[in-house]
Amino acid sequence: MELSFAGPAFPTVHRLAWRRRLRPLGLLLLSWILLAVSLWTTFTREEGYESEGLTESIPFQRYTLIIAAAMLQIVAASAAIVVLHARTECLVHIAAILLSMWASEAALVVKFILQIHGLKDYGLAVAVSLGCLLGVGWGVQKTFIHNAEADIEKVLGMDMGRHRTYQLLKADLLLSVLVIVAVASQRLMVDLESQWPETFRIMASVACWAFLGIGIAFNLWTLPFVNRVIRAVDDTATRGAQLAPEAKASQGKSDSDDPDIQKILASLKTHRTFMLGLCLARLLVFGHIMLFGGFLWPIAVDLRVRVTDSLDETFAAYLLTDSVHITTLYYFFLLGVIWYVYGGLSSIAAVHARFYDEELRLLKRDYQRATFVPGSDSRWQAQVEDLACRAITIEALLDFYVGLGTTYMPSFTPGRHTTHDVVRQAIIPLSASAGSDLAKVLMKGRRLPPQAMVSHTWRGRFRDLVAAVVADSLGEQEYGRIGKLLDSNIDLVKSWITRESGLERTYWICAFSVNQHLSICSPAEPPTDSITGQLIPTCGCSCPKFLNTDEPCRADGASIHCEMNKFGDMMAWLAAKDNSFTHVLAMDRDLDLLTRAWCVAEAAESYIMGMCQYMKVSSNSSIRKKWAKVKKLRVEGMAATRPEDVDEILQRIPNKTEFNTQIQKLFGRLFGQFWHVPPSERVLLVCRELRWRMNMIKALSDEAPGRLIESQLKESAEETVRQELV
Ligand SMILES: [Zn+2]
Structure with a gap:
């Protein structure tokens, strides 16, 4: 299979992407038409229109129509931008909210145009406008409060009373329908x-009062829970400062912890203010509509007429009693919050680039799935499928890790031994009697397809590899501190994974999934331990070896039984079979992965196929210093344990200069994910950071001066020193 960034998929995909971006144009076009009609109506109509026993003055109506039509343009532009980028769940919800807002505002404009023309709509425009207005508020409560509660419950394991919130939302929806029916039928009567x-x-x-009551109950119910999280953060900050002054000193960061936690606190408080503000604004808007619409019995039905009369039908009376203005203000406030959540105008360019990439990726994904054809040689394809279905669950991986240094490989040092050491001293010996890959042994013969494929270098620390896989299952980007937690409290790690993605999540990792006994288990030159330099005894199994060109071969001379020449075909088959199949790049501390031929080829492969790519790094700050290496990437200078692999990979690349440029761009984008985090994932990020803090404090207070924590801190202090030396 050819490895090229200029394959047939790319022109098609770019064309499709442009076509898709034209979609929101319809929305804008419709808004412009409505604006034009509004302007025409305003300047041509003169007569009045009688409504609800109150002759509405034409100048006021014109004024209202222009306000609504202008607001429609702002809403349409915002909705178009978000719709264009709505690729994550949160943004899809926000897009739905904005589209409802647009429909509500458009119905309002139509209502005024008809009114000024003296036409009747029999309550239809009011029903649409009010229905969408109710939907907007409901969507805000669902997206910003209920979904945020779900995130907090999932990550922090705190009880947020989400089920009661959901019941309140259901009641709110039911009452909303009743309110719409009531208001629409009143208009119909008129x-x-x-x-x-x-x-x-x-x-x-009764329905209207109940609706307002539910709104108040929703606020009273959700507010204490948000406050509880804020108190927990506050508590974490104070206790952290009390418990770990010496810890911070030994980590070499004197005050750097505090600004972080203050940032979390500030971010949560802002979230609370906006959410509370939006809920109250919604109550205010509907309270106003119901009060002056005569829906709040026993308050007088003609309140509007009375207020207008008492204020001599002035402009002030009109402003006070007309609900359009208060609705407009509510929309303005909501748009402001959405733009804030969405990242503000300043980060639009960065976020836009990211979402455009995501759009291309989805199109490439569809293209790959539609055009995939399995290999024509049935023996080859059978071998590919056999190799593919050798995933291990994260639970099996962690169980294997626990055994290192105790049950097998007694010399194992977590902070120093490489994957290569573990393959030689644990993986090969443990699978020797079965003569198979270790995945088969660990999974007790169970064969599963992977949900993710992991690329890593054998020269990196083994603990980092495990930590990177754990980081993926937890949705974290950094694995450094997870690594330390693996050695101090692996049960805590397991409980987190159970809550996030489940211990049954499966990964394909070459060290476990490739049968080492068919290739490298007994090399001519005996390997040595990377720490002690001692010779490692080679495997005594009698398995036949199959290298790249060993018989039986396919027509092109590639060995059928060799397991090291099928990674590309295997990924293509898995990607075509499973749309959610992802690629995890476990970046080692020295970014050695960037020089490994296999890893780079796999990264290119998964990119071309449009797979989701996640890069895991030890820490964000350590990467910032080193990532400039990316600009020097050259496929010709890459290495692999077996030189014949490099040749095979190079043969598949038709244009190496183009490949180098594209691969540099690809890794640049992957690193860019660390500094362009979409703000729509803010709550989740804050929760994950908080989880670390809370557990660290808990561990410190439980065990202070606990041995494990002390050793952890000592190790991290050593690491800081080492990183600074580098
Ligand atoms: Zn062997």
Whole structure:
């Protein structure tokens, strides 16, 4: 299979991406048409229109129409931008909110145009406008409060009372429907020029009062939970400062911890203010509509007329009693919050680039799945599928890790031994009697397809590899501190994974999934331990060896039984089979991965196929110093344990100069993910950071001066020194 960034997929994908970006144009076009009609109506119509027993003055109506039409343009532009980028769940929800807002505002404009023209719509425009307005508020409560509660419950394991919140949301939805029916039928009565019976008004009022009551209950219910999280952060900051002054000193950071926690605190408090503000604004808007619409029995039905009369029908009276203005203000506030959540105008360019990449990726994904054809040689394809279904669960991986240094490989030092050492001294010996890959032994013969493929270098620390896989299952980007936690409290790690993605998540890792006994288990030159330099005894198994060109071969001379020449075909098959199959790049501390031929080829492969790529690094700050290495990437200078692998990979690349440019860009983008985090994932990020803090404090207070924590801190202090030396 050819490895090229200029394959047939790319022109097609770019064309499709442009076509997709034209979609929001329809929304803008419709808004412009409505604006034009509004302007035309304003400047041509003169007569008045009688409504609700109150002759509305034409200048006021014109003014309202222009306000609504202008607001429509702002809403349409915002909705178009978000719709263009709505690729994550949170953004899809925000897009839905903005589209409802647009529909509500558009219905309002239509209503005024009809009114000024003296046309009746029999309550239809009001029903649409109010329905969408209710939907907007409901969507905000669901997205910003209920979903945030779900994130907090999932990550921190705190009880946020989410089920009660959900029940309140359901009641809110039901009452919203009743309110819409009531208001729309009142408008219908007016347009039919019939009387509004008092009993009907009382029934409608009951629904309206209940709706307002539910709104208040929602606020009273959710606020204490948000406060609880804020208190927990506050507590973490104070206790952290009390418990670990010496810890901070030994880590070589005197005050750097405190600004972080203050940032979390400030971010959560802002979130609380906005959310509370939005809920209250919604109550205010509906309270206003219901009060002056005569829906709050026993308050007088003609309140609007009375207020206007008492204020001599002035502009102030009109501003006070008309609900359009308060709705407009509510929308302005909501747009402000959404832009804040979305990242503000300043980060649009960065976020836009990221989402454009995501859009291309999804299109490449569809293209790969649609055009995939398995290899024509059935023996080859059978071998590919056999190799692919050798995943191990994260639980099996952690169980294997626990045994290192105790049950097997007694000399194992977590902070120093490489994957290569572990393959030679644990993986090969443990799978020798079975003569198979270790995945088969660890999974007790169970064969599973992987949910993710892991690329890593054998020269990196083994603990880092395990930590990177754990980081992936926890949705974290950094694995450095997870590594330390693996050695001090692996049960805590397991409980976190159970909450996030489950211990059954499966990974394909070459060290475990490739049968080492068919290739490298007994090399001519005996390997040595990377720390002690001692010779490692080679494997005594009698398995036949199959290297790249050993018989039986495919027509092109590639060995069928060799397991090291099928990674590309295997990834293509898995990616075509499973749309959610992802690629994890476990970047080692020295960024050695960038010089390994296999890892770079796999990164290119998964990019071309449009797979989700996640890079895991030891820490964000350590990467910032080194990532300039990316600019020097050259595929010709890359290495692999077996030189024949490099040749095979190079043969598959038709244009090496183009490949080098593209691979540099690809890794540049992967590193860029660390500094362009979409703000829509803010709550989740804050929770994950908080989880670390809270558990660190708990460990410090439980065990202070606990042996484990002390050793952890000592190790991290050593590491800081080492990093600074580098
Ligand atoms: Zn062997």
